[in-house]
Amino acid sequence: MITMSSMPSIRSRExxxxxxxxxxxxxxxxxxxxxxKIYATRCTNCGRLYFPPNADCPNCLTANIEWVELSKxxxxxxxTHVVIRPTTFQQNKPYTVAIxxxxxxxxxxxxxxxxKLSEIKVGMKVKLAAxxxxxxxxxxxFEPLQPK
Amino acid sequence: MRxxxxxxxxxxxxxxxxxxxxxxxxxxxxxxxFEDAGLTAKDVEFVALGSVGAxxxxxxxxxxxxxxxxxxxxxxxxVRCEAACASGSAAFFTAYSAIASGQADIAMALGAEKMxxxxxxxxxEWIGRAGYYFWEFHxxxxxxxxxxxxxxxxxxxxxxTTEEDLALVAVKNHKYAAMNPIAQxxxxxxxxxxxxxxxxxxxxxxxxxxxxxxxxxxxxxASEEKVKExxxxxxxxxxxxxxxxxTANLSKRPDFVGLExxxxxxxxxxxxxxxxxxxxxxxxxxxxxxxxxxxxYEDIGLCKKGEGVKFLREGQTEIGGKIPVxxxxxxxxxxxxxxxxxxxxxxxxxxxxxxxxxxxGRQVPLKNYIGLAHNVGGTGHYCYVTILKR
Numbered sequence: 001m002i003t004m005s006s007m008p009s010i011r012s013r014e015x016x017x018x019x020x021x022x023x024x025x026x027x028x029x030x031x032x033x034x035x036x037k038i039y040a041t042r043c044t045n046c047g048r049l050y051f052p053p054n055a056d057c058p059n060c061l062t063a064n065i066e067w068v069e070l071s072k073x074x075x076x077x078x079x080t081h082v083v084i085r086p087t088t089f090q091q092n093k094p095y096t097v098a099i100x101x102x103x104x105x106x107x108x109x110x111x112x113x114x115x116k117l118s119e120i121k122v123g124m125k126v127k128l129a130a131x132x133x134x135x136x137x138x139x140x141x142f143e144p145l146q147p148k
Numbered sequence: 149m150r151x152x153x154x155x156x157x158x159x160x161x162x163x164x165x166x167x168x169x170x171x172x173x174x175x176x177x178x179x180x181x182f183e184d185a186g187l188t189a190k191d192v193e194f195v196a197l198g199s200v201g202a203x204x205x206x207x208x209x210x211x212x213x214x215x216x217x218x219x220x221x222x223x224x225x226x227v228r229c230e231a232a233c234a235s236g237s238a239a240f241f242t243a244y245s246a247i248a249s250g251q252a253d254i255a256m257a258l259g260a261e262k263m264x265x266x267x268x269x270x271x272x273e274w275i276g277r278a279g280y281y282f283w284e285f286h287x288x289x290x291x292x293x294x295x296x297x298x299x300x301x302x303x304x305x306x307x308x309t310t311e312e313d314l315a316l317v318a319v320k321n322h323k324y325a326a327m328n329p330i331a332q333x334x335x336x337x338x339x340x341x342x343x344x345x346x347x348x349x350x351x352x353x354x355x356x357x358x359x360x361x362x363x364x365x366x367x368x369x370a371s372e373e374k375v376k377e378x379x380x381x382x383x384x385x386x387x388x389x390x391x392x393x394x395t396a397n398l399s400k401r402p403d404f405v406g407l408e409x410x411x412x413x414x415x416x417x418x419x420x421x422x423x424x425x426x427x428x429x430x431x432x433x434x435x436x437x438x439x440x441x442x443x444x445y446e447d448i449g450l451c452k453k454g455e456g457v458k459f460l461r462e463g464q465t466e467i468g469g470k471i472p473v474x475x476x477x478x479x480x481x482x483x484x485x486x487x488x489x490x491x492x493x494x495x496x497x498x499x500x501x502x503x504x505x506x507x508x509g510r511q512v513p514l515k516n517y518i519g520l521a522h523n524v525g526g527t528g529h530y531c532y533v534t535i536l537k538r
Contacts, residue, residue: 077403078305079301081350084272086270086273086289095288099399110287111287111288122301139287
């Protein structure tokens with residue numbers, strides 16, 4: 001443990017916290033990632049498309065939703081290269097986060113890999129792909145349109 | 149609705165305050181606010197505390213209770229308000245509402261935060277988790293510098309804003325913080341200092357970011373009847389408050405060149421106060437990162453959209469310009485104890501509007517005696533705009 005201060009102090013008791021986050025209502029999305037598919041939800045009532053997927057429509061307040069596979073073609077709206085990382089990402093190398101807009105109109109925030117930082121530009125076309133984290137869990141991210 | 153005035157203010161020294169507990173720190177703001185108002189702790193009927201890190205970056209889970217006991221206010225009505233970095237303004241609004249509604253005659257808005265009892269990367273973790281843990285932190289490790297860096301990249305791409313332009317915000321705010329005894333950072337910086345500081349989340353560098361801070365600020369509010377009864381010399385009236393919010397997912401925002409919540413909150417505040425941006429003598433804006441101050445100029449209507457950099461470069465937000473902004477050094481250099489900031493902005497506006505006890509170099513010349521505080525929570529998740537008038 002890092003000592004923070006030269007001032008007299010007493011250390012609080014240590015606890016370890018990890019919440020169990022329910023995914024029953026978005027299971028299709030997480031299962032889809034394992035098959036290389038990225039799903040959004042669409043309200044069958046008003047037609048609005050939701051990403052990240054919503055199990056309920058905030059516009060209609062109904063649960064009449066259907067799962068829709070996204071096209072995966074995205075245009076970068078903005079990005080940043082994260083050098084100084086939080087505690088639970090200390091084991092990762094610095095990473096680039098981007099927000100890309102899909103042709104269906106929804107936007108996705110995810111890591112962008114496969115480029116040098118100097119190559120990344122706002123307006124650039126990239127591909128959204130299902131991926132696996134360093135820890136082996138399903139995720140998604142942006143990558144070059146063509147494998148380099 | 150009853151008229152409400154600020155009748156007492158106090159602000160602790162901001163910084164790394166490992167010499168005091170949460171309660172002892174709050175006391176440093178509460179005591180001078182009572183002295184300023186000529187009241188005692190027993191006069192306060194209701195206390196709204198803005199504080200975010202309870203149980204996370206400091207150890208107490210019920211800080212309103214702990215702090216009130218320490219400051220002699222046990223028995224008053226208590227609540228802790230959370231609106232992320234706008235918690236202080238949410239507390240101010242809550243205390244204001246208690247009086248405006250007729251429920252209380254004297255209330256306190258208190259901000260108190262201790263962010264430096266844990267290491268910096270864990271503080272970054274907690275704050276990053278506050279973006280949207282499930283969709284933006286869990287897999288993507290978003291930090292707050294990273295969020296505002298996304299805004300900076302988009303603003304640069306759309307309006308041609310440069311890293312040097314961003315640096316000018318830091319140069320200005322450090323200059324005024326150097327004159328402010330309660331500020332955390334007293335070092336003046338140059339554009340080169342900012343540009344050569346380490347990259348945190350590109351294009352933002354160390355000197356584009358506010359520090360992690362400990363600090364407290366206390367504001368005592370009273371009804372018009374009480375102001376008369378107590379014969380308060382220079383009450384500062386709450387002219388209007390506006391608020392709004394933005395989506396939890398950053399990806400659901402329409403664009404990344406401004407905060408819609410700031411636009412709406414400021415329009416509502418101007419309407420409530422019946423004033424225009426042109427009538428303001430000074431403003432406190434939410435400059436947690438340099439890009440945030442430029443966006444704030446544009447979002448709250450100090451200048452047109454896309455002209456924030458020009459406004460800054462012309463010196464319009466310095467003393468002598470159209471509207472001095474962040475004459476206390478801002479979050480950027482005065483420090484940003486996140487639940488405290490909203491109350492600390494009100495502290496500064498009150499001191500400025502009273503033309504008292506502000507160091508000469510940073511006293512704003514007053515014409516209309518109107519000031520505005522713009523306080524953003526999260527990445528535009530919350531926004532409160534408060535307009536004060538002498």
